Amino acid sequence: MRPETHWLLHFCHDNQLLTDSQVQGIASNFDASTDAQTCARMLLNAGWVTDKDFLDSAVDAAIKNAREGFDLPELPGISSGGSENPFNFPDFNDFKELEGSALEREVKALFLRCQQIGASDLHITAGARPSIRHHRRLVYLSNAPLPDSLARKINLCLLNEAQRTKFETDMDLDYALAIGESTEGYRTRCRANLMEQKKGIAGTYRIVADHLMSLEELGFPNADDIRKLLNYNNGIILVTGPLGCGKTTTLATLVHELNQNRREHIITIEDPIEVRQNSENSIVTQRQVGEHTTSFNSALMSALREDPDIIVVGEMRDLETIEIAVTAAETGHLVIATMDTRDANSTLNRMLDVFPPSQQNQIRSMTAGSLRGVICQRLLPSTDDSVVLACELLVNNSAVAAIIRDGKETGLNNAMQSGKKFGMRTMNDSIQALLEAGRITEEVAQANLRSSESKKS
Template identity: 50%
Template sequence: MNNEILWVIRLGLAEKLFSREQALATLKAVGRDAQMMEFAQQLIDGDIVHEQEMSRLETLLAQAHERAQVGPPPGNPLLDEDTPAPAPAPKLSVASHVVKPAASAPAAPPANVKPSGPKPEFAFDKIGTMDDAALAAGLRKLLIATGEHGASDLHLSAGSAPFIRKHRAITPLSPHPLKQEDALRLNTALLASHQKEIFLDRKDYDFALALDADHRYRVNLMFHKWGASGSYRMVPAGIPKLDDLGLRNLDTIRKLLTYHNGLILITGPVGAGKTTTLAALVAELNEKREDHIITVEDPIEVVQMPKGCNVTQREVGPHTKSFFTALKGALREDPDVIVIGELRDLETIEMAISASETGHLVIGTMHTSDAATTLNRLLDVFPPAQQTQIRASVAESLRGIICQRLLPALDGGLVSACEIMISNTAIQALIREGKSQSLRNVMETGVKEGMCIMENVVLELYQQKRISKETALINTSTRNVRAKVV
């Protein structure tokens, strides 16, 4: 039995989260070779830990993970009645996350995932002959194999052949479309009973899935005209480093993180790496500052263990009703940094701008392609009567915008292209006057301040022979730049 489970039992008994008999029954159900998260999941599935106790279990798992790095607990928590309970661990923010059917706090070292593993395999034609346990085990293996193959997504949709996406290219895993009943069973195989009820009721369901500390996924389930469909996005094991993302002008980006108030926006289309960049920025703050960071995500993907900072991660759904509700509450929770997974509606954007003006550093993401579009989207959600006031607020609070894309590289992988806008006096004047069309000129003259324009970055990647001519043309629109590509 590993030290993590022993610590979970010791701490759980001390906290009266479960009894010794319940711990023994849980261990018998999962086996003595099980991992901590399998044990935790059985506590949930066996109705030993209920929904209202999930936050206590999350904190307990984080503490057990940290203590297990040092060694096992004193005595045998399954046998000795007289061993004193351990001293309370320092109060941590709930940085680990338990989501049915699994959850985890990441191990300290990142996993060594080999992106050149074999193509994932699964007996899709035999789903009808599998029982629920075999189907769940098979899906777990398929998800792990997909990540080890280097794919970013797995799609399991009724009426379509299962496929994976690797470097933007789609590869079928079977020549046969999934039957309606097979797709539903497969996509609900890893759901707890209450999650399945939510999915069948709402017809849409987003959640984070953690098979263990090294294998995490962002999952979207939905129904379409042929039946159930699931999209599984691989979440990198471990916390990404800012230096490893391929972004330009890192000194400029790091300077943005030195501010103690203001608004920083990370933007880009779906699949552009916004979540990874956001996680890297939080990790950088966590290591270099001593602050309270509150994140609001949908769902939690990259788990941030407290280092220099106290990190509180909240998920829309299990922990809060909406981004707006969490952001409103965050202002009363003594934060220094507020991270918003997505700025998507008027109330959330208005609250984010307000928070950035009142002494908080706010970092958020938007689905926009460049700095000018980002500003237009940010401002246009407000009614005309508020435009003058909100433009003045944004001009004052905005620190910078990082727009990014992932482009197919000539070597078969992906290459990052990013546009960086840093707020200065000229930018602030344009925002107040509503002249976003003139941003490009100001950004071109702001190279010394660390600014860069997406089209120029794409052209540079083409000239370095890192992307193809076709990719360069698709990602440029200005006549002068396209002429240099042709």
């Protein structure tokens, strides 16, 4: 049973709205994945609980308690230990007895299991319960917090000597973890971060999908419009969105599309390399910051001397990197980069406002001429208990270029609304389409719609 559903049943039982036998009957007949909202609807429809206002508030409290990781209360006839473990992860106490190659094998199997079920992150932290992020929800894999000795044992067992030394010196470590072929045919890669915190070691692992997906598989309904941006020989394409929205996956897919369909030299600068790209029709050179180069901007400067056709920048966040990228885009290279921004408007503001006032006119003119498009994406909770992609697409045309040049980014939304024939799509359009298709709830839509646009396009 999900923790949030456990909490909901506790609230109903504690307020004498459900009897002991009713709680036991519900628990024995519910699917283990039933969430609190579904449980509340079932209770209401069955007439067992008739106070809808109470149920609404209880659902909110149940979700909050589950998210905060509070220990589950006792329910009649039901263990609060959460031993059901619907994802079939191992008992973490078993790791205490393992050493050497046996320990490494079981830890690798742990990462493989995360990949198989579609978990995006794995957390192994001292003083906290081990957990995964599955469809953006935190799911606990055990009811007992890990002692530092066990968390440290699991997190450090796959490090080489140089990585161990760096972690001991810096108390922080970012690295890419690659695990070879398994009997199931998967190849597991993770973007890993280790750090020291007040209760001991903490390890966070971003799990990379086992195969490169197409734009359609990622959920882009406007995949062909995005592909048109890849036909340019120069200019800059930005892939943006908040942290954890899948930008790196989209970037890898765009590189794969270029690799399949063009005969070019593609240089990628990443931190770290998450998805390995084999050279096919193109030559793909991947460089990792910290291992193959000291920084994004130094790698960009070097790339300009390495006969590139396409330069891919894993993240643009400082003035020098942005300046070099825009210059490269203006001087005959196709540049694709990511930024942590929520929409096209904030992307351009972030990109342009890092420059001092004395450079504003020049950089605006350069960006107006070199920008090809901005792809903004978000992952929203879906009605089938997973996530769904919402996306915005800004395509540069004469109207957009004039807005950028004149510093009037507030007019971008109107330009996008009137530019749908060019393939443009606002985030509100995307969210409204998902709502009308039944992919997201009204509550999710309202939480993500921008008030500056009307709900109906």
